[in-house]
Amino acid sequence: MFNRSKKDMSHFDWILFLVTLILCVFGFIVVFSATVSRGGQWHALKSQFAATALGVALIVLLQYIDVDYMKKLAMPIYGIAVLLLIATMLFGVGEDAWGARSWLKLGPVTFQPAEFTKIAVMIAFAMLLERYQYRLNKITTLLILAVAMGIPVVLILRQPDFGTAAVFIFFLALMIFYAGLHWGYIVAALVLVAVATPIVYQHLSPMQQDRILNFLNPMRDVMKSGYQTYQGLIAIGSGKLFGKGFLHGTQTQFGFIPERDTDYIFAVLAEEFGLVGAGVLILLYAVMLLRILLIAKRAKDMFSRTLCVGVAAMQFIHIFENIGMTIGVMPLTGIPLPFLSNGGTFQLINLLSIGMILCISTQRKPLDFNAPEPSFSR
Numbered sequence: 211m212f213n214r215s216k217k218d219m220s221h222f223d224w225i226l227f228l229v230t231l232i233l234c235v236f237g238f239i240v241v242f243s244a245t246v247s248r249g250g251q252w253h254a255l256k257s258q259f260a261a262t263a264l265g266v267a268l269i270v271l272l273q274y275i276d277v278d279y280m281k282k283l284a285m286p287i288y289g290i291a292v293l294l295l296i297a298t299m300l301f302g303v304g305e306d307a308w309g310a311r312s313w314l315k316l317g318p319v320t321f322q323p324a325e326f327t328k329i330a331v332m333i334a335f336a337m338l339l340e341r342y343q344y345r346l347n348k349i350t351t352l353l354i355l356a357v358a359m360g361i362p363v364v365l366i367l368r369q370p371d372f373g374t375a376a377v378f379i380f381f382l383a384l385m386i387f388y389a390g391l392h393w394g395y396i397v398a399a400l401v402l403v404a405v406a407t408p409i410v411y412q413h414l415s416p417m418q419q420d421r422i423l424n425f426l427n428p429m430r431d432v433m434k435s436g437y438q439t440y441q442g443l444i445a446i447g448s449g450k451l452f453g454k455g456f457l458h459g460t461q462t463q464f465g466f467i468p469e470r471d472t473d474y475i476f477a478v479l480a481e482e483f484g485l486v487g488a489g490v491l492i493l494l495y496a497v498m499l500l501r502i503l504l505i506a507k508r509a510k511d512m513f514s515r516t517l518c519v520g521v522a523a524m525q526f527i528h529i530f531e532n533i534g535m536t537i538g539v540m541p542l543t544g545i546p547l548p549f550l551s552n553g554g555t556f557q558l559i560n561l562l563s564i565g566m567i568l569c570i571s572t573q574r575k576p577l578d579f580n581a582p583e584p585s586f587s588r
Contacts, residue, residue: 216276216573223571226501227269229494230564233549234262236491241552243457244471244478254471254552261554265561272565277573280566281513284337288358291330294323295365302369310369310544324366324374325559329566331362332520335382339389340512347392355386372418373531373543381523388519389512425541438468442536445481453484471552473544476536491550495529505571514570521563
């Protein structure tokens, strides 16, 4: 488990680590504005800080973990995650407040098992892709991968949580594409999605259908189902270039933006820090994603490379969808913004995923005894 001989700490990616910490600080500032200002409660900020402290501690601990040991634990971790999803389906809470039974309550602690499942499924999928990398395009292999992918996705859809299920499908699809899936299967999958879309739409809840219709026509129902999107757009537009100033956003401070500390945290940032603040945030995200992909390029094996791609894809879809829905170019979903949105479980999992990437960056490559001997010349 702990094997320092396989680690080279000189390869630790300090840029990725520091960018992650800056994003966390950015998050504290915006969550403070969204929750604590004007007499709000400190509970949200305290929870965010505790999750961040634990996440940073896990990042440090993970630097001593052998990546090969992580690979060996892939299926047990996957099994535990599936059991947690089943427990959520049976005993979960949150349906009355948020419309989905997505949380488990254990005494004073409430957490979202689907967030932990992202990491578990990603590790298991990376392990399977490495195991079957030379017969990836065989039907039997694709069936095995489809079952491994389908079980957690179906359980999450049963909560129901379509947004989180879509995140799973996105990062798993990119992982298998990176591993070498034949283009024929990709085209077939796209055709299947196109055919299934109108059928799936008919089976969505009225609230989910409203979100799609409001995306197509933002002015359709601004006082009811489209209220959140409309208020978010007002906040972002009023921020202009430099913003209204910290704690001076009217839409934020007077409570016009629903879910302003979670799903609509970007609207808070854009209103108070303007286009410049939003641009800095997006630049930090871009650096983070590029560093992850650079580590993937240098990784020692297929497991490590596909795991890096999975983490990058997970972070990207969260960033793209959250900012996209806030500015009206994507349908409204409950997908939060990494390192900014308030949520202990989400914050912890994001930091854990970065810790895994940094762990991969410090893993030594195995000796290759088949490599050609170096030539020496005078």
